[in-house]
Amino acid sequence: MKEKKWSFIPWLIPIAFVGAWQLVTQFQIVSTQLVPAPLTVLKSFYQLVISGDLLYHLEGSLGRAFIGLLIGGGIGFILGITNGLSKFSFLFTDTSLQMIRNVPNLALVPLVIIWFGIDEGAKIFLVAIGVMFPIYINTLHGIRNIDPGYIEMGRMYGLKGFKLFKEILLPGALPSIFVGLRYSLGVMWMTLIVAETIATTRGVGYLATTAQQFMQSDIIIITIILYALFGKLADLLARFGEKKALRWHKAY
Template structure:
């Protein structure tokens, strides 16, 4: 029991020490509080934003953009990964083009996306979708390509083919790699969303940060940074939870 409690405490030691150090630096004014407000100042500002409903509103907008982009981009990446993983000819036909697009930085696409979609929600969701698609695609493809051929042959010996072979052998064998891609994509999702929300907008956590920058409100900017960090951590925890549930049959997740 003590070991379990200790294991739960250890990951939070560094964040705790960071906050303590931050408080000491701010209290002694080793750094100007205009540049680095004290933790209590941040908490008070966050409280006022929550009570006014402003923070919750912008959080809902950002989370919606992120989830819609994840569903579109992640779904497309998974489908392409599966298609190229099971079809040699489709892989030869499309993979080179996909890899070329993957290496284009998201920031380089922003001017073109604004021309295509304007500054509405479509532009932001498109950027997030592009960002999350490639990690899911690459890891899904990698998972299918690295399945032991012996398992596939054994499945065929038992009469499995087509959809049944995919469902019983290929998909379970690729799932560990798919979840790695999903967890990586979740991190990319928030990074891309930050970029997307710098495009002219009046809603979202990014808008809150940009407005705070104009008025030199460093406490609000720090709140938005903390929010993105918490979003990323929560998304990773949910992905790991799903990973453990779906892959509980796998020896690496059944310890």
């Protein structure tokens, strides 16, 4: 009941921002050529929805984001689990992974274009590389920081192999894994923005680039708002999954 009572608080800053934005444009403090009024942006958004352009570009962006997250997140999760459980695997691969991790993934754009061309593969690869390392680092951290007492207790109850992993190791690492997931979701959208400037005709990033060429500041603002909403929605879904998966944890 208390949570519902204060549920409006997170929206105070966005509402105040829109109110200030309206005042700035209404009193011509800033030229509407540079910062269009909220109503103008709303009208442009409506036109994009009616024409079907918005849905077309959204499908392209969401498809790339989901596939990239699935591939990169899956690889990061498997590497984190493997290196957390195997000392040999950690010694063999972690140094190389850390070296690659410290190379900004967006610096790979020229090389990725040579490797994959300008097709979807290049964009998905960049997103996958971006999301892989946050999940890898946090999964590895989660596995390695499980209380040894819990592992010993599990073995006393006859748990070993996959059962030990399922009942003790994975649940113990989940809080850290979800931290990595939430962080990687932010990286995913940031990478996607740049990836969609690589010779494409579809996606929210393409929509923003085209609007820049034609000085359509209202469309650019729409794309910024869309990315902000995408990020918020993705974080809400991650938090929902976190609460469901960690109901047993005292912090949840």
